[in-house]
Every structure is written in structure tokens, then in C-alpha cells.
Amino acid sequence: MAKRGLFVGRFQPVHNGHIKALEFVFSQVDEVIIGIGSAQASHTLKNPFTTSERMEMLIRALNEAGVERRYYLIPLPDINFNAIWATYVVSMVPRFDVVFTGNSLVAQLFREKGYEVIVQPMFRKDILSATEIRRRMIEGEPWEELVPKSVAEFIKEIHGVERIKMLATNLEKNEKELQAPIRIPEF
Numbered sequence: 667m668a669k670r671g672l673f674v675g676r677f678q679p680v681h682n683g684h685i686k687a688l689e690f691v692f693s694q695v696d697e698v699i700i701g702i703g704s705a706q707a708s709h710t711l712k713n714p715f716t717t718s719e720r721m722e723m724l725i726r727a728l729n730e731a732g733v734e735r736r737y738y739l740i741p742l743p744d745i746n747f748n749a750i751w752a753t754y755v756v757s758m759v760p761r762f763d764v765v766f767t768g769n770s771l772v773a774q775l776f777r778e779k780g781y782e783v784i785v786q787p788m789f790r791k792d793i794l795s796a797t798e799i800r801r802r803m804i805e806g807e808p809w810e811e812l813v814p815k816s817v818a819e820f821i822k823e824i825h826g827v828e829r830i831k832m833l834a835t836n837l838e839k840n841e842k843e844l845q846a847p848i849r850i851p852e853f
Contacts, residue, residue: 669694672762673786674701674742674755674772676796678713679821680723681813683794685731687786691766694784697736699759700724705741714800714830717741719820726816752779803827804834 673691675684691698702720707713715723721739728737740759745751752775765776766786773783794812802809803826810818821827 668696670697670762671695672699673766676703677720678796683789686789692735699738701742706743723817727814730816803830
């Protein structure tokens with residue numbers, strides 16, 4: 667029977683650190699379940715991309731990296747209930763043998779459920795973080811070298827930088843204020 671691993675991330679966006687971590691995961695198991703965390707969230711500063719956009723980024727990035735192993739992309743909406751989160755994930759994905767994570771809470775929750783947990787190496791966490799990439803997009807700083815080329819191209823195709831900049835301006839609030847009915851004072 668093939669050994670199958672679980673790797674969960676938000677991938678907002680997919681970056682080179684994710685791909686390095688996944689390459690490590692693929693070197694340890696035959697198949698990988700990639701959980702797309704916060705699947706219900708999109709169009710916010712923390713979660714600007716939709717689940718389908720993140721799936722497309724992963725498919726393109728893994729193809730670019732030459733990954734030919736079997737993997738499954740599974741959306742995982744948040745439940746915000748840590749005590750049962752691991753049980754929830756188990757109910758949402760195919761069977762797996764080992765969990766790969768760099769997150770201490772995720773490691774603890776799966777260990778409590780009896781799963782083997784491997785803490786995968788972190789790669790340049792100082793700059794290879796989705797938070798840093800989104801910050802650079804907002805500030806107009808170079809970000810493309812932090813993501814696979816195919817991901818940078820896809821983000822440009824979907825106007826992702828413009829979306830993130832718009833979200834950073836709080837344009838929705840400004841538009842609502844402009845559209846508020848004019849109150850004429852009574853005399």
C-alpha cells in the first residue's frame with residue numbers, strides 16, 4: 667500500500683517555500699494530500715485568492731517543479747474549533763499515514779490523535795512567507811522572485827496584485843460612504 671502524507675496550507679499565494687516544503691514531503695511518501703486551508707475565504711487582505719485560484723497556482727507550480735507524484739487537492743473550510751480540527755480534517759480527506767507541518771499547533775493536534783508528525787524544513791521563512799509577498803505587492807516592491815514563475819504569471823493573468831492593492835485601500839468602505847444617502851437637515 668502506498669504511503670500517503672498530509673500537508674495543509676493556505677497558499678495565499680503559493681510561494682517558493684511551499685514548493686520546497688512539498689518537494690521534501692514528496693521525497694518521504696508516495697502520495698500527498700494537499701489541504702487548502704481557509705477554503706471559504708477570499709477577497710480579503712489575509713486571504714485574497716479563491717480556493718480555485720490557489721488550486722490552479724499549486725497545479726502550475728508543481729508542474730513547473732516537475733512533480734510527477736500523485737497528489738490530491740482538497741479544500742478545507744475553517745471550523746475555528748481547535749480541539750476537533752484534526753478530527754474534522756480526517757473526515758474531509760482520504761486516508762493518510764503521516765502529517766507534514768511547520769506549524770506547532772497543527773503538529774500538536776495531530777499528535778494528540780495518534781498520527782505521526784514530521785516537521786518539514788522551513789526555507790527562508792524571513793522572506794518566503796505569503797504575508798511578506800502580499801506586503802511587497804501592496805508597496806510595489808519586487809515579489810516575483812519569491813514565487814514560481816508560473817505562479818507569478820497566473821497572478822498577473824487574474825490581476826491579483828491589483829486585487830490586493832484594492833483590498834488594502836479599504837475601497838469598499840470609501841464607496842459606501844460616497845453612496846450614503848444625503849441627509850437634508852430639517853429647519
